[in-house]
Amino acid sequence: MIEFITSFNGFVLLFLLLIIGATGSLVFRKHDSWANYWNSFFSIISSLWGLIFSVFVFIGSRNLFFSFKNPFFSIFNISFSVDSLAAFFIFVISLIALFCSIYGIGYLKHFYKKYDIGFFGFFYNLFIVGMLLVVTASNGIFFLIAWEIMSVCSYFLVVYDHHDINNVKAGFLYLVMTHIGTSFIIIAFLLLYKFTGSFEYESIRSASLFIPVYIKNLVFLSAFIGFGIKAGVIPFHIWLPSAHPAAPSHVSGLMSGVMIKVGIYMMIRFFLYLLQPIPAWWGLVLLIIGSISAVLGVLYALTEHDIKRLLAYHSIENIGIILLGLGGSLTFLSLGYPNLSLLSLTAALFHTINHAIFKSLLFLSAGSVINQTHTRNMEKYGGLIKYMPQTAIFFLIGSMAISALPPFNGFFSEWLTFQSLFQGIALLDYTAKWIFVISAGALAFTGGLALACFVKAFGLTFLARPRSKEVFLAKESSFSLRFGMGALAILSLLFGIFSGYVSSIIKKIGQDLGLTYNNFSFSNISFHQDLSINNFSFVSGSKVFVLLLGIFVVVWVIIRYIINKNQKITRGDTWDCGTNLKPRMEITATGFARSIITIFKKVLKPSIQQEIEYHDVDSRYLTKSRKVILTVSDIPQDYFYDPFAKIIVIFSRYVANIQSGNINTYILYIFITLLGLLFFVK
Amino acid sequence: MFIFIKIIQILIIPVLSPLGIGLVRKIKAHFQNRKGASVFQPYRDLWKLFHKDEIISKDASWIFKIAPFIVFTVTLAVAVSIPIFSTVFSDFFVSDILYIVYLLSFGTFFLALAGLDSGSPFGGFGSSREMTLSALAEGGFIFSLLVLVLISKFTNLFAISGFIAASYGQFILPILLAFIGFFIVLLAETAHYPFDNPATHLELTMIHEAMILEYSGKRLALMEWASANKFLIFISLGANLFFPWGITGDGGFVSILVSLLIYLIKILFFYSVIAVVESSIAKFRFFRLPDLLVVAFILDIIAISLIK
Numbered sequence: 001m002i003e004f005i006t007s008f009n010g011f012v013l014l015f016l017l018l019i020i021g022a023t024g025s026l027v028f029r030k031h032d033s034w035a036n037y038w039n040s041f042f043s044i045i046s047s048l049w050g051l052i053f054s055v056f057v058f059i060g061s062r063n064l065f066f067s068f069k070n071p072f073f074s075i076f077n078i079s080f081s082v083d084s085l086a087a088f089f090i091f092v093i094s095l096i097a098l099f100c101s102i103y104g105i106g107y108l109k110h111f112y113k114k115y116d117i118g119f120f121g122f123f124y125n126l127f128i129v130g131m132l133l134v135v136t137a138s139n140g141i142f143f144l145i146a147w148e149i150m151s152v153c154s155y156f157l158v159v160y161d162h163h164d165i166n167n168v169k170a171g172f173l174y175l176v177m178t179h180i181g182t183s184f185i186i187i188a189f190l191l192l193y194k195f196t197g198s199f200e201y202e203s204i205r206s207a208s209l210f211i212p213v214y215i216k217n218l219v220f221l222s223a224f225i226g227f228g229i230k231a232g233v234i235p236f237h238i239w240l241p242s243a244h245p246a247a248p249s250h251v252s253g254l255m256s257g258v259m260i261k262v263g264i265y266m267m268i269r270f271f272l273y274l275l276q277p278i279p280a281w282w283g284l285v286l287l288i289i290g291s292i293s294a295v296l297g298v299l300y301a302l303t304e305h306d307i308k309r310l311l312a313y314h315s316i317e318n319i320g321i322i323l324l325g326l327g328g329s330l331t332f333l334s335l336g337y338p339n340l341s342l343l344s345l346t347a348a349l350f351h352t353i354n355h356a357i358f359k360s361l362l363f364l365s366a367g368s369v370i371n372q373t374h375t376r377n378m379e380k381y382g383g384l385i386k387y388m389p390q391t392a393i394f395f396l397i398g399s400m401a402i403s404a405l406p407p408f409n410g411f412f413s414e415w416l417t418f419q420s421l422f423q424g425i426a427l428l429d430y431t432a433k434w435i436f437v438i439s440a441g442a443l444a445f446t447g448g449l450a451l452a453c454f455v456k457a458f459g460l461t462f463l464a465r466p467r468s469k470e471v472f473l474a475k476e477s478s479f480s481l482r483f484g485m486g487a488l489a490i491l492s493l494l495f496g497i498f499s500g501y502v503s504s505i506i507k508k509i510g511q512d513l514g515l516t517y518n519n520f521s522f523s524n525i526s527f528h529q530d531l532s533i534n535n536f537s538f539v540s541g542s543k544v545f546v547l548l549l550g551i552f553v554v555v556w557v558i559i560r561y562i563i564n565k566n567q568k569i570t571r572g573d574t575w576d577c578g579t580n581l582k583p584r585m586e587i588t589a590t591g592f593a594r595s596i597i598t599i600f601k602k603v604l605k606p607s608i609q610q611e612i613e614y615h616d617v618d619s620r621y622l623t624k625s626r627k628v629i630l631t632v633s634d635i636p637q638d639y640f641y642d643p644f645a646k647i648i649v650i651f652s653r654y655v656a657n658i659q660s661g662n663i664n665t666y667i668l669y670i671f672i673t674l675l676g677l678l679f680f681v682k
Numbered sequence: 683m684f685i686f687i688k689i690i691q692i693l694i695i696p697v698l699s700p701l702g703i704g705l706v707r708k709i710k711a712h713f714q715n716r717k718g719a720s721v722f723q724p725y726r727d728l729w730k731l732f733h734k735d736e737i738i739s740k741d742a743s744w745i746f747k748i749a750p751f752i753v754f755t756v757t758l759a760v761a762v763s764i765p766i767f768s769t770v771f772s773d774f775f776v777s778d779i780l781y782i783v784y785l786l787s788f789g790t791f792f793l794a795l796a797g798l799d800s801g802s803p804f805g806g807f808g809s810s811r812e813m814t815l816s817a818l819a820e821g822g823f824i825f826s827l828l829v830l831v832l833i834s835k836f837t838n839l840f841a842i843s844g845f846i847a848a849s850y851g852q853f854i855l856p857i858l859l860a861f862i863g864f865f866i867v868l869l870a871e872t873a874h875y876p877f878d879n880p881a882t883h884l885e886l887t888m889i890h891e892a893m894i895l896e897y898s899g900k901r902l903a904l905m906e907w908a909s910a911n912k913f914l915i916f917i918s919l920g921a922n923l924f925f926p927w928g929i930t931g932d933g934g935f936v937s938i939l940v941s942l943l944i945y946l947i948k949i950l951f952f953y954s955v956i957a958v959v960e961s962s963i964a965k966f967r968f969f970r971l972p973d974l975l976v977v978a979f980i981l982d983i984i985a986i987s988l989i990k
Contacts, residue, residue, distance in 0.1 A: 383801075385743045396745075405788045406781060415780050418824075419837070425986070426832050437986060440828070441821055441979070448820030451787050452813035455794045459809065464801035465741050537837040540775035544785075547762070547776055552755040559732070559751070564900045567735045574739040574800045574896060587798070587806025595814045599972045 005056045008066050011082070011136075014053055015129055017046035022125035029118020036108045039121025043101040043128060050094030050132070057087040058505075061512075065138070075199050081138035084512045085273075089135040089265050092353050095491075096257045096360045097128050100250040103364050103484030106477065107250055110371060111161075120160055124251070127153035127259075134262050140189040140199035147185065151178045151230075154259060157251045158243045170242035177239040181229030188223040188270075191215055204274050216275060220282050223270045231263030233323065234293040235636035237316050241300070244315065245308030245376065249367020250484070252308060253360035256315040261352050264322055271330055272345070272513050280334040284435050286327030291442035293320030296635070298449040299604060302456070302596055303632045305378045305589040307366045310457055311359065314402060317446060318355045321417060322348050324439050328420045331432060333515065340423050342507060342515040347416035349506045354409040354495060358401035361488035365395040368481050369461065372474035378589040380468035381461040387474040392462045394485040399454035401492045404447050407545040409492050412499035418443060419537050449596070456592045467583045499541040590630060597632065605633040687768060687938065695761035695918070699910035700724035702917070702953050709957035710881075724910065728903050736899025739800040749796035750897065750904035756789035757911035764915060765922045767941040768930050769844035777839045779827040782919075783820065786871070789908070790816050797893030808892025815877060815889065815971060819870045822863050822978035829860035829985040830923055839923065847926035856985035861924040863985070866978035868916040873909065874956060876966040876974070914949065917956075921948040 004010055021042025028034040057064060067079035082090070104124070108117055130150030137143040155178070159171035193199055195215055196207035211219075225236065232240035240260070244252045267286075271278060297317030304310040325348025332341035368391045369384060370376055385392040401408035404415075421443065424436035466472060476482070495502055574581055597606050611627040614620050658669070704721035711718025738746065763777045763785075790812065797809035831837050833853045834845035846857070870877045873890035882888065894905045922929055928944030930937040966974065 383741070385745065400788075400791070403787070403791065404784055405791060406784055411781075411784055415778070418780055422828065422831060422837070425828075426835065437983065441825065441983075444821040444824040445817070447784070447787075448817035451791060451820075452817040455791060455798070455809060455813050459795050459798035463743060463745060463795060463799040464806070536835065537778060538775050539778045539781050543775045544781065547759050548755060551758045552751060555755055555758070556751055559900055559904070563732050567733065567899065569899075570735065570737050571740050572737040574741055574802045575804075576802075581801065583801075585803050586801050587803060587810060592806070592810045592813075595810060595968070596817065598969060599814065599818070 025121025032112040035118040047094040047098035054087040054091040079138040106480035123156040167246035170246040174239040174243035184222040184226030227263040241312045244312040253363035257356040257360035283331030290323030294446040302593040342510040344420035345510040351413035362398040368477040373470040382467040385462040397489040403451040409495035699914040706957040713961035731903035741801040746799040749792040750901040754908040765843040800896040818975040825982035826864035856988040859985035863978040863981040872913040875960040
């Protein structure tokens with residue numbers, strides 16, 4: 001059985017199931033519910049198979065490698081390689097896809113009769129195929145094809161709800177950005193091909209010593225930009241906050257939870273696998289960009305009151321945190337501390353899986369709310385905890401996990417990231433040391449701001465009084481939605497409690513990549529049941545959990561059943577200072593974050609614009625209507641993308657001059673080009 | 683013997699914390715030319731509140747009901763994890779600095795949610811301000827402890843305390859700078875001047891009191907007690923991490939008694955200093971508070987640059 005699972009057939013079965021799901025749902029597209037069940041069934045089955053497959057590959061430490069030579073075109077071989085890093089990502093993709101697909105069964109129902117479910121199922125399954133191919137491809141050209149499958153399928157999922165023009169716009173921006181990214185990746189692969197003579201990962205890796213340093217740096221920059229766009233790293237993030245909210249919620253969960261991590265996977269593949277050895281500044285660049293992404297991501301999230309955009313900005317923040325781990329890993333490795341590099345990489349990968357879990361959980365619960373209230377505007381929520389009690393608990397757990405509160409999983413991976421940064425501060429000198437200090441500071445402030453942001457997100461969505469009529473009509477979601485969310489919520493607690501086990505498993509990936517222990521006094525990293533870095537740091541998820549639960553129960557019992565057992569509780573009105581409390585008197589999402597925005601006004605540049613319409617323009621006493629527009633500026637947009645777009649437009653105008661509309665002129669151009677080519681090519 | 687130490691360790695913070703509040707109030711009353719209530723008044727208040735009926739807002743959900751228990755639990759969980767009079771628990775897996783910081787955030791999270799839950803405008807704005815301050819204080823908090831981590835090469839609080847007690851002289855300047863940073867964070871996190879006024883309910887910039895405005899009865903008692911605990915936790919951290927004189931490294935009866943006595947003197951001193959600070963400065967305008975917190979952070983950064 002194990003032989004079959006980890007054989008080539010087992011591997012192909014994974015894709016076969018998804019492709020059957022994709023084509024089958026197109027076949028059944030006339031019947032919404034058939035298409036839905038067919039598509040969900042096969043994505044669930046294949047995700048389960050993916051989990052089994054990746055676990056067996058991982059535990060068996062089998063590095064699978066399959067290659068099919070292309071007889072016509074020798075540089076383009078279809079080759080797959082599944083090592084422990086790829087197996088880990090297959091596991092993450094399958095895990096999230098599993099629960100998103102279960103959630104999808106119920107969630108898709110509100111698209112019935114409005115949109116084509118078969119069409120959705122086709123792209124949904126192919127999207128998962130694309131992601132799985134990307135992490136298993138072992139040939140540059142084959143990888144690029146997989147990358148395009150993933151990008152294009154996700155584009156169609158983003159614009160699925162195409163009656164809303166904003167979604168179409170968001171999709172277009174996504175398509176443009178992702179292709180700019182692809183072009184950078186193509187440059188990286190072509191450079192590698194020129195100097196190693198192959199697109200095969202194995203050959204590139206073995207020849208990487210012969211690549212000149214400046215070429216390596218160029219490859220680093222173009223790969224970082226290319227994969228950074230997909231990962232949503234600031235300043236390449238502009239597509240992310242508009243594209244993720246546009247997609248149906250379980251697709252947002254899949255995109256935010258998994259797809260952007262594929263960018264991280266490729267960075268690890270390139271920088272820690274293909275291009276070794278690497279200079280130290282690469283890691284430091286990653287640390288700086290990671291810090292910026294983390295802090296700006298959470299600040300922009302605070303300014304949002306569209307719940308899905310808020311979550312999307314938090315994805316940028318968390319990608320920043322992952323980059324802090326990865327950057328630390330690269331820096332330590334190039335400076336000769338492979339064991340610390342292992343620690344940092346473990347932190348990055350652990351945060352990758354944790355973020356996948358709690359971010360998809362948050363998107364799914366947000367989707368459950370949106371499904372009932374039909375709006376993404378947080379100002380129109382309030383008091384939903386009474387109408388959707390279970391969704392509220394799931395969102396609460398997700399919020400606590402993402403705010404890094406122990407004993408949930410987010411805390412332990414942030415803890416590991418902190419430890420690796422602390423090690424860097426203690427060990428390194430000069431520039432590197434101070435970059436680590438800045439990174440640790442950024443991470444500390446990010447933690448605090450994320451907490452504030454999730455008090456806002458949870459509190460203003462679920463607590464207090466309803467602020468619109470839609471809330472009164474909201475009901476708890478159906479079973480499949482609750483199952484998807486509940487399972488992820490439980491996972492996010494379990495990954496916290498058993499953080500020691502999980503990270504000791506993840507550590508193996510780094511070891512397989514060649515990061516090993518040295519006899520280095522300060523840190524033999526040992527993860528047992530508890531997380532501990534020898535003689536430096538210890539923390540234990542299970543003990544934290546038991547301690548908190550134990551004290552809580554004791555306190556509850558003593559107070560409730562011994563001290564205060566005879567007293568009554570009456571329900572009364574909230575104190576209203578003698579007026580009638582209205583929903584409009586509650587604090588709003590905008591108001592909640594306003595003081596933080598004011599404090600960071602140098603960065604966010606908030607602006608208030610008032611439009612007042614008067615009954616009589618001349619007298620200006622009686623106002624007819626008043627409108628206040630609050631905005632914050634997006635620095636990369638204002639100082640990079642907008643000027644860049646302007647330059648392109650101006651340049652295009654000049655280029656347009658050669659277009660006369662006269663066919664004879666065009667023929668002349670062709671003739672001149674031909675002559676030129678003949679001259680150059682000889 | 684070990685059990686005995688553990689029991690003291692668990693009980694000492696919640697038992698002593700109301701006394702600290704009473705003490706600060708007494709000293710403040712003295713500065714205001716009043717006689718003031720007895721230092722034991724907070725105990726009587728708690729006893730009285732625990733035996734009262736309570737009113738809960740109709741708008742509030744279970745978050746409001748459970749929050750006082752969680753906030754109180756968190757302070758106890760932190761209280762057992764910090765060094766108080768002995769460093770013998772140095773392999774305790776829940777005494778990591780980041781764990782303490784984020785566990786306190788856990789309490790803040792539920793406190794802020796409880797403030798929002800009743801739908802009162804006071805509570806909402808209290809939560810907003812609390813989260814703003816605690817977000818900005820977190821950097822200073824972590825970094826002031828990081829200075830000690832870099833000095834001692836441990837992140838375990840007991841180990842830090844033991845190490846610094848043994849080798850104080852070499853690092854006096856960074857420790858003092860980090861302590862000033864920590865002290866600013868202490869005032870912010872425990873709702874004291876110049877950040878917040880713990881004595882009043884009705885002031886425009888109130889923070890902590892605004893969030894717990896809707897509470898009554900046993901839940902109010904728990905909230906008040908938890909906030910007193912948090913105050914003493916921060917004071918104990920300040921006293922035993924930055925000035926760990928007299929903290930014992932063994933579990934002998936006499937040495938524990940001596941270090942317990944020294945601990946009491948140290949926290950008495952801290953409470954008096956905070957009472958004097960409260961009586962002698964004015965509250966800051968809300969938007970000037972970030973400056974103070976950034977100063978705390980920068981002092982910590984300077985302290986880091988002075989190590990080695």
